Amino acid sequence: MHDGQSALVVDPGDATPVREALQSAQLTLRAILVTHHHPDHVGGVAELVQTTDATVWGPALEKMPVPVTPLRGGDQFQALGLRFEVLDVPGHTAGHIAFYCADMNGAPLLFCGDTLFSGGCGRLFEGTPAQMHASLSRLAALPGATRVCCAHEYTLSNLAFAQAVEPGNAALAHYLATCRQLRAAGQPTLPSTIATEQAINPFLRTAEAAVAHAARAHEANTDVGDPVSVLASLRQWKNTFR
Numbered sequence: 626m627h628d629g630q631s632a633l634v635v636d637p638g639d640a641t642p643v644r645e646a647l648q649s650a651q652l653t654l655r656a657i658l659v660t661h662h663h664p665d666h667v668g669g670v671a672e673l674v675q676t677t678d679a680t681v682w683g684p685a686l687e688k689m690p691v692p693v694t695p696l697r698g699g700d701q702f703q704a705l706g707l708r709f710e711v712l713d714v715p716g717h718t719a720g721h722i723a724f725y726c727a728d729m730n731g732a733p734l735l736f737c738g739d740t741l742f743s744g745g746c747g748r749l750f751e752g753t754p755a756q757m758h759a760s761l762s763r764l765a766a767l768p769g770a771t772r773v774c775c776a777h778e779y780t781l782s783n784l785a786f787a788q789a790v791e792p793g794n795a796a797l798a799h800y801l802a803t804c805r806q807l808r809a810a811g812q813p814t815l816p817s818t819i820a821t822e823q824a825i826n827p828f829l830r831t832a833e834a835a836v837a838h839a840a841r842a843h844e845a846n847t848d849v850g851d852p853v854s855v856l857a858s859l860r861q862w863k864n865t866f867r
Contacts, residue, residue: 626705627650627652627705628705628706629652630652630653631652631653631654631655631705632646632647632650632652632653632654632655632705633654633655633656633657633658633704633705634654634656634657634658634673634679635657635658635659635660635724635736635774635776636658636659636660636665636666636667636736636738636776637657637666637667637668637669637670637673638664638665638666638667638668638669639668639669640668640669640670640672640673640676641669643669643673644673644676653677654673654677654678654679655678655679655680655704655705656679656680656681656682656704656705657670657673657674657679657680657681657682658682658683658704658709658724658736659681659682659683659684659689659693660683660684660721660722660723660724660736660737660738660739660740660776661684661687661717661718661720661721661722661738661739662684662687662688662689662718662720663718663739665776666738666739666776667689667690670689670690670691671690671691674691680694680704681693681694682694682696682702682704683695683696683722684696684697684720684721684722685697685720686719686720687718687719687720687721696711696722697711697713697722698711698712698713698722699711707726707729708726708727709724709725709726710724710725710726710727711723711724711725712724712725712763712764713760713763714737714738714740714741714760714761714763714764715751715752715756715757715760716740716746716747716749716752716753716756716757716759716760716761717738717739717740717746717747717748717749717750717751717752717757718739718750718751718752719751719752721738721739721740721752721760722738723735723736723737723738723740723764724736725767725771729772732770732771732772733767733768733770733771733772734771734772734774734816735764735767735771735772735773735774735819736774737764737773737774737775737776738775738776739775739776739777740757740760740761740764740775741761741764741773741775741822741826741828741829742775742777742779742780742783743773743775743779743780743783743784743804743814743815743817743821743822743826744779744780744783744784744786744787744800744822744825744826744827745779745783745786745787745826745828745863746761746826746828746860748860748864749860754853754854754856754857754860755853757828757856757860758831758852758853758856761828761829761856764819765819765822765823765829767819768819769818769819769820769823770818770819770820771818771819772816772817772818773815773816773817773818773819773821773822774815774816775815775816775817778813778814778815780804780808780814780815780817781801781804781805781808781814783826784797784800784801784804784825785866786827786862786863786866787825787826787827788801789839789866790827790835790836790839790840790859790862791827791830791833791835791836791839793835794824794825794835796824796825797824797825800821800824800825827839827859828856828859828860831852831853831855831856831859832852832855834849836855836859837849837850837852837855840854840855840858840859840862841855841858843858843862844858844861844862846858
C-alpha cells in the first residue's frame with residue numbers, strides 16, 4: 626500500500642520482494658504492520674528495519690523479531706495518514722491481531738493475517754475453537770463492504786472444501802466459477818469482502834443448518850446447535866480434506 630511516495634507493508638515474510646517493489650516505484654517504507662509471529666509473516670521484518678526508518682506495529686502478546694510498538698484490541702493508530710483500529714483475533718495463534726481501516730479510498734479495509742481466508746480460516750495452532758469462533762464472529766460483524774486482505778491465496782482449495790460442506794449453496798457456486806476464471810487469467814482472487822464471506826465461507830456459516838448437519842455427518846459428536854462445536858468439526862475435517 627502506498628500514496629505515491631510513502632509505503633506501508635503488512636506481514637513481510639521476505640524482505641526481497643518488498644525492497645524490489647519499493648525501488649521499482651521509488652517509494653519510502655514508513656510502516657510495517659504485523660498480525661502474528663509466524664516466520665512467513667515476520668521473516669523480512671528485521672532486514673527491512675535495518676535498511677529503512679519504518680515504524681513496526683505488532684501484537685503485544687507475541688514475540689517479535691525486532692522491537693515493535695505493541696498493540697492490543699481496541700488500540701488505534703495512524704500510518705500513512707490512515708487510522709487503523711486493532712482487533713484481537715486469537716485462534717490461529719494466541720496473540721493474533723487484525724488491522725481495520727474504516728475508510729481507505731472510500732471503503733473499509735481489513736488486514737486479517739491468517740485468521741480469515743476467503744472461503745476458510747486458519748489452522749488452530751495455538752488457540753481453541755471457541756477463540757476462533759469469537760474472532761471470526763468479530764470480523765463477520767464488520768461492514769459488508771469491508772475488503773478482506775488475508776495473507777495467502779488459498780481461495781480455490783478452500784472453496785473446494787466449502788462445496789463439500791454446502792453443495793447446494795448457489796452463491797458459493799457462482800463465486801467459485803468467478804475465482805477459477807481469475808486464477809486462470811493469472812489474477813488474484815483477493816481481496817474478498819465480508820459480505821461475500823458471509824455468503825460462502827462455512828466457517829462464518831456455522832449456525833446454518835446445512836453446514837451444521839454436514840459437520841455432524843463427518844463427525845458424529847458434533848452438536849448442531851452449538852456453532853463452536855460445528856466450527857471445531859469443520860476445522861478437523863478441513864485439516865485432512867483432499
